[in-house]
Amino acid sequence: MAALGAYVWRQPYLLLGLTILFWSGNSIIGRAVRDDIPPLTLAALRWIGATAILLPFAVGPGRRDWPVLRDHWQIILVLGLSGVAAFNTLLYLGLGRTTASNALLIQASTPPFILLIAWMLEGQRTSVARLVGTALSMAGVMIVVTQGQVETLLHLRLNVGDIFVLIASVLWAVYTVLLPRRPDLHPLSFLCATFVVGVAVVTPLAAWELSHGARIVWTPMAIGAAFYVALFPSVIAYVFYTRGVSLVGGAVAGQFINAMPLVGALLAVLALGEPLAAYHLVGMATILLGIIWFTRTQ
Incomplete structure (x- = not known):
C-alpha cells in the first residue's frame, strides 16, 4: 500500500485527474x-468539516512549521482568501442563481485567466502552441455545454449567479498562479492554515445567513453532501492539486479544469441516468486533445 501511495504521489496527471473528478462532484x-x-452555510460546513478532518494529521507538522507560518502569514492569508474562502463561497452562491450550462461555460475561462495572470504577476509568457491547446480544450467545453448546438450560445443569458462564478474563476486563477510562492512547509501544515482562514471568513457569513431566515433541511442527501464536500473536494482534492501544481506548474494544472464540464456530464450519466450522447464523445476527444497538446508543448 505504501508503495502504491508513493507511486501515485509521483503521477501529477493522475492526481490532477482525481482532483477534477472530486471537484466536478x-x-x-x-x-x-x-x-x-x-x-454560505454549505461553504462554512465544508471548511469546518475539512479542518476537523485534517487537523489531527496537521498538528505535528504544524508545530514544527509554526515559525515559517508566522513569518509568511501574508501569502498564507492571500491563498486562504482567494482559493478557499472567496472562491468556494462565490461558487456556491453562483450555483444557486444560474444554470448548470452557464456555470460550466464560465468556469472554462479559468485556464486563460491563469495564463493572463501569470503574465501580469510573474511575467510568464506562453507559446502559440500552448494557446492552440487551450483553444482546443475550450472548444471541447463548448461542445459539451451546448450539446453540440452552436445556436445554444446565442441564447445564454448572464445573471448575478454568472457574475459570482466568473469572479470565482478569476480568484482560482490567482490562487493557482500564487501557489508556487507558498513557503517551504509540510503540505498538511499549509493546507490546514489556509483552511483555517476559510473557516474564519465564511463562518460569520453563514451565521449572518442563518440569522436572516435561512434554514438547513437535514435530509439524508444534505448530510451526505456535507460529508462529501468536506472530505473529497476539500481535503483530498486540495492535497492532490497542490502536489500537481508543484510537479507540473500552474498553467498545466489549470488545463485540467476544462475537463470539469465533461466529467460533470459523465457523472450525471452514472448518477442520474442521463443518456450518453454523441456530443459527449466529441467533446471528450477535443478536450483531451487540447490537454495533451498543451502538456506536450512549451
Whole structure:
C-alpha cells in the first residue's frame, strides 16, 4: 500500500485527474442541495468539516512549521482568501442563481485567466502552441455545454449567479498562479492554515445567513453532501492539486479544469441516468486533445 501511495504521489496527471473528478462532484452536489443547505452555510460546513478532518494529521507538522507560518502569514492569508474562502463561497452562491450550462461555460475561462495572470504577476509568457491547446480544450467545453448546438450560445443569458462564478474563476486563477510562492512547509501544515482562514471568513457569513431566515433541511442527501464536500473536494482534492501544481506548474494544472464540464456530464450519466450522447464523445476527444497538446508543448 505504501508503495502504491508513493507511486501515485509521483503521477501529477493522475492526481490532477482525481482532483477534477472530486471537484466536478462538488459542483453537482452544490446544485443538488441548494434548497436544503443555504450557500454560505454549505461553504462554512465544508471548511469546518475539512479542518476537523485534517487537523489531527496537521498538528505535528504544524508545530514544527509554526515559525515559517508566522513569518509568511501574508501569502498564507492571500491563498486562504482567494482559493478557499472567496472562491468556494462565490461558487456556491453562483450555483444557486444560474444554470448548470452557464456555470460550466464560465468556469472554462479559468485556464486563460491563469495564463493572463501569470503574465501580469510573474511575467510568464506562453507559446502559440500552448494557446492552440487551450483553444482546443475550450472548444471541447463548448461542445459539451451546448450539446453540440452552436445556436445554444446565442441564447445564454448572464445573471448575478454568472457574475459570482466568473469572479470565482478569476480568484482560482490567482490562487493557482500564487501557489508556487507558498513557503517551504509540510503540505498538511499549509493546507490546514489556509483552511483555517476559510473557516474564519465564511463562518460569520453563514451565521449572518442563518440569522436572516435561512434554514438547513437535514435530509439524508444534505448530510451526505456535507460529508462529501468536506472530505473529497476539500481535503483530498486540495492535497492532490497542490502536489500537481508543484510537479507540473500552474498553467498545466489549470488545463485540467476544462475537463470539469465533461466529467460533470459523465457523472450525471452514472448518477442520474442521463443518456450518453454523441456530443459527449466529441467533446471528450477535443478536450483531451487540447490537454495533451498543451502538456506536450512549451
